[in-house]
Amino acid sequence: MTREPVYPPPEPYTPNFLRRIRRGLYSWFGLLNEWDFRIPVGALRFMGLNLLLVNDPAAVRQVMVSAVEAFPKHPYTLWILEPLIGRAIFSVNGEEWAQQRRLVDQAFQVAQLQRVLPQMEGAVEALMARLEAQVDGGSIDADAEMTLVTADVIVRTILSRPLEGAEAEAIFAAFARYQKRAGRALMLRFLRLPRRRLQGYLATHAAPIRAWIAAAIEARLDTGDHSSERSSPQDLLQALIEARDPQSGARFSRDGLVDQVCFLFLAGHETSASSLGMAVYLLGRFPEVQQRLRAEVLQVLGSRAGAPDRPLGFEDLRQLSYGAAIFNETLRLYPPVSFFIREAQTDTELAGSRCPMRSLVTLSPWVIQRHEQHWSEPNAFRPERFLTDAAPADEATSADDRRWARDAFLPYGLGPRKCPGAAFAQQEALLVLAELVRRFAVLPDPEHEPELVARLTLRSRNGIRVRLQRLP
Template sequence: MAITPPWPKPLPYTANVLRRLKRGWSSWFGLLNEWDFRIALGELNLLGLRVFLVNDRTLLRRVLVQEVDAFPKHPYTLWILEPLIGRAIFSVNGDEWARQRRLVDQAFQVAQLEQVFPAMEAAKEAMLERLLQQPPDLGDCSQQGSEIDIEAAMTWVTADVIVRTILSRPVQEGEAREVFEAFGRYQRKAARALILRFARLPRRWVQRSLTRDALVIRQWIQGVIEERLAQPEAGVKDLLGALLAAVDPQTGSSFTTEELVDQICFLFLAGHETSASALSSACWLLALDQEAQAQLHAEVVSLPEVVTYQSLRQMRYGAAVFQETLRLYPPVSFFIRERVNEETELSVQSMEFPQQAPSTSRCPVGSLLTFSPWVIHRHDDYWPEPHQFRPERFLEGTASNQEILCRKEAWLPYGLGPRKCPGAAFAQQEALLVLAELIKHFQLFPGSEDPGPQWTGRLTLRSASGVVLKLVPRSVVKN
């Protein structure tokens, strides 16, 4: 029997924009209304700014794939991330973005999945050691099982993976805590900065609130880059080595040192925040759905004792669990674009009444268009029983025709088009490796007294109260 995991339900409609902004103060989910999960295109005038919520499949493709230059990344993306990642690939547009993307793609080709596998394996081993050695902050997992915040454990292991991949060195305990706390604060303030920016507060004022925490993270990254550059032989094959060596075939240029720091700051954040979010949601879903967990365990124990790069590719059910997790709890729950150059019309077909003529909305220059995997993945007109956790949707032979269509057209955890995430395969490899190891050694249960995660939509999807689970060693479960 499929389970329906709890999720923060959208609130009833209110026409009062200030009340809506107040609701979105601590989580952007507060801005959503019930009907946003039923309509093709939402439209709102936010203190003079035209804001659209795009759910329609054809319009999604038009904006994100076909007319990318007329709908670039919205400047708010740059404003809230600039203190942290400068002008790195994620938030810039045009030629500046295209050159960076060519260099990053080149570096990813050098530091391929098979090559980064040993770094992932080492981080996974270190995670297991931490969980088995009962460190005080993770609790005692060795005897009857104990309750831990799996979100903290997943944040640590994914940060360790990305730092080992980029810089050929592990993350140490003290630095991990300091950096994660600074990023937690940055996330909270950035979500608020976005709301304040909607209220037209000046950009510099809004950014100032973010600078202190950004500096903690940037200084740490700058330090570890310098440390690594002092031993060039250490990292011939790591991602920093590949980024240093990348040369743009069109301009003949490489990353400058300053650009490199921005880029690594972004890759560090993109590479661990999103994966940590996805892995903690996956663990929580498996703890709630013991049948799915048993099926995944059976798949894991059918693999060779030591999971290799090749054997990981046999984890079909594991991959389906991960994809279904990304559908229900997408780590990047929204992204935004801006209309530039000239006014246009946005035309959509009603999903509830497809026989009606398409409706058209004026989209002036400067309009903000929001795309939300959180909404589209739970939209009433796309996925059958959208709120149920059913990994079978992603398995050949068990998915319905509607689900196969939705996988192609209404599943976008990594975005769409030329700005699509280049780290998707990396994230899946890392997630399967970590999940396989966890499920092999522990049975996961929800925390006994815990009310469950409080999902909060910020830069990434996180739980405001952590994700408390009980980990019982498999040896104890058998007895």
């Protein structure tokens, strides 16, 4: 059986960028062609704009780490997300970003891994109960289930309450509409369609999500003395309310809080849902990987005190090195954020190619992590690449793979803008996957193949269908 799980193969090369934009209206992958997976840097000029795609790992580090100030986030990042997240941390630059990052880092002390584990466990228990109820009814949509569990985790972490039923459905539908339109709006912006019109169109789809979050924040702020431990739960929202910039003494305003929580809700569930959905698909597709993960989980549970049917604890999760390798290999093949865009502030060079001032520089984990020069069998699923102590007998995993796992692996970004939620996402993913394989055998649905589309995040247009069998 081929080790290559599903992916949309790149289109043949065409010099006609307009045709590529037309393909890109549906999914960002439409802009790419097969050459892009072989070259260190691709450059073209379209309607007066210089566009670069940077794959060379040293040039990627230049943009994201060593010369990061010369390559701020591109203004397009701000305006496609502004209707939804305002001027939240993700898309702003300079001192405006630095101050927000100090406040968010402070608030994240609350989201420390051990402290958020009970919230994660609550949401995973609710997930297992939903799966139990569906086990005998044919295939299930793992994508929808992963979206609900990850949104439930982040809502419990931010607001100290679960997310369920009709409320969840309305919010997900609004997010899905926003994603689709935002991807399309980005392509239309390349064609110079007016920004205000495009943003107005996006704002209608963002409105129900912002209203829902604003109401939750108002309710908290209106409970009176919100800095008192007696009246407020010590959750991420409370930490954001109380965070104070040690340099300027500034705090988040009411509007700033809405922006930030909208972004954390988006960042905290869309990305994790995307990767977990694909991980479940891969477990169904590769039964031997699933079996090895189950054996690891049972071995870790059996090696510690307490009944083997107790829930997985903080220390157990840290022992799951094969589980972590599966999740990393999933993030390599299916990076939820499949591209980042930056703007060059000066005339410069990237891996020997001219990069004029104001160029739009794209860095794509999707391309870099499947690049022919970085990875052996780039489209094959081999979690062993990420095992630091892989046995020498594991011939398929070369020393080069391990080097690239360090240099050409950037699902969370790199440098000062790197995702502060990476460890949170990893803990959540291991808990979900370990509890899943412990209770159920995941089987593929022979009638179904995911159809991947890249918009704000990478998702399957037709869901991810698998069958579950309860284990004795």
